[in-house]
Amino acid sequence: LGPPAFTTERIWEQTPVGVVMGLAWTSMGGSTLYVEASVVDEGEGKGSITTTGSLGDVMKESALIAFACARDCLRRRDPESDFFQTSRVHIHVPAGATPKDGPSAGCTMITALLSLALGRGALPDLAMTGEVTLTGRILPVGGIKEKVIAARRSGVKKIILPKDNLRDVDELAVEVKEGLEVIFVETIDQVLDVAFPKNE
């Protein structure tokens, strides 16, 4: 995997509102990645989403899905809010020059959008990966081993993974996942329950 690039991998000690840590992988190995969400215009006109970060077509579609799904999630958590109906939001995935693609940042995008809408930071030292369908089901993703290694290397304590990736984690050597709490989920609401615990 080459030497770990700590300086770029962990940008924040604690992620602010609107920022959530995800996990990515390529043939070169895994890495953490951040999804940043920000409000461009609030309370005027229709909701919409802009994306940046050299995202490929699948990842751009993933952001559209995240936007629609986040709206449903917010409706269940804060029925009075019309945040996504009236706000223009922007999602960026640093570093800007690194091409990225794939659907596995779906749950990270939704969590970042909810963080923004709720005005609340996500649980510290948490990372996540998982494709999300339009109605909020979590689908399995690739590169579990590389992502787990990257999470530990970046000092993550808890990771959220799709339930359908259970076998991939079971097959990992104990040393690889040591000290890491893994939470398996089937729905985006389960992701949000972890990221925004009720009794905090």
Next chain:
Amino acid sequence: LGPPAFTTERIWEQTPVGVVMGLAWTSMGGSTLYVEASVVDEGEGKGSITTTGSLGDVMKESALIAFACARDCLRRRDPESDFFQTSRVHIHVPAGATPKDGPSAGCTMITALLSLALGRGALPDLAMTGEVTLTGRILPVGGIKEKVIAARRSGVKKIILPKDNLRDVDELAVEVKEGLEVIFVETIDQVLDVAFPKNE
């Protein structure tokens, strides 16, 4: 066909409102697929449709046709509703990174849109395939054998097929279609009568 990938094929035990099971096939064999429809904005401005799921040009056109046709269907079932005139809807076909194309999910898309407009889930354990014309005629599709095998493998009990595919089903060995109720249709209204039975 290789080992069945149950975990990704059957995402829901029972599909929620806006989600309908379709059938797809490639040179690699058949599979079930889901069409998810969701409301992005309701009751404000003109109706429109967004699609995601790495859809090819024919399938994107199929969604436009489905949107126009669904409006006519709703007019016949609920003449007072202006749902499709005033709502921005979103159709997604998971998994996001799998390229898909072709017109055969037309009837599945229309059924998902009607489910959304009526606020009512489709009949459980139902799958369907069929191209739909703009005025609601059902045209035959390819891969009937592969689709029937995939439906049975996923525990589907009832499938809707185009009437012009009758011969393809007749030619199948009895073992292939055993235990599966096949309903042949000529119009989209016949599809909707099955998906949303009146006496339920």
Next chain:
Amino acid sequence: LGPPAFTTERIWEQTPVGVVMGLAWTSMGGSTLYVEASVVDEGEGKGSITTTGSLGDVMKESALIAFACARDCLRRRDPESDFFQTSRVHIHVPAGATPKDGPSAGCTMITALLSLALGRGALPDLAMTGEVTLTGRILPVGGIKEKVIAARRSGVKKIILPKDNLRDVDELAVEVKEGLEVIFVETIDQVLDVAFPKNE
């Protein structure tokens, strides 16, 4: 020409409002084709047209010409109607996955649009082919022999052809055109007089 595919060629016994039968040909032979027109939005805002059916650039332009020309035709037939000024209409040419191109469906598209605007089905067992200019002149088209054969095979009784194709029909063997009434036209108004007879 291979075996005739009756089941897909004749979709309707009698075409409903907005649907008109045309004639197409390729190097593989002739076939009937349907143009379907449907209203997406009525009575609000500007008129516009959407097309689907894997249409090539020339055929997409042909639909734009048809939309403008249909407006003039309607003005002559029903001066009070503002249907095309205020409606968003959709033209589809099944089957969705079959690429189509060329200008020869122009008169079929205009007839389908007029059927929609007048709320009246076209004459039964009628098919037509002909390019239309923006001001309504009918230009000759190719594949007359193949189209005549396809029309007879599909049980068509009357076909409308451009007057400039008179020689092509004269050259056909009597058996080919037997039992088929051929009407030659120079203007789109002559087409519409046949499709929507006054004394019916």
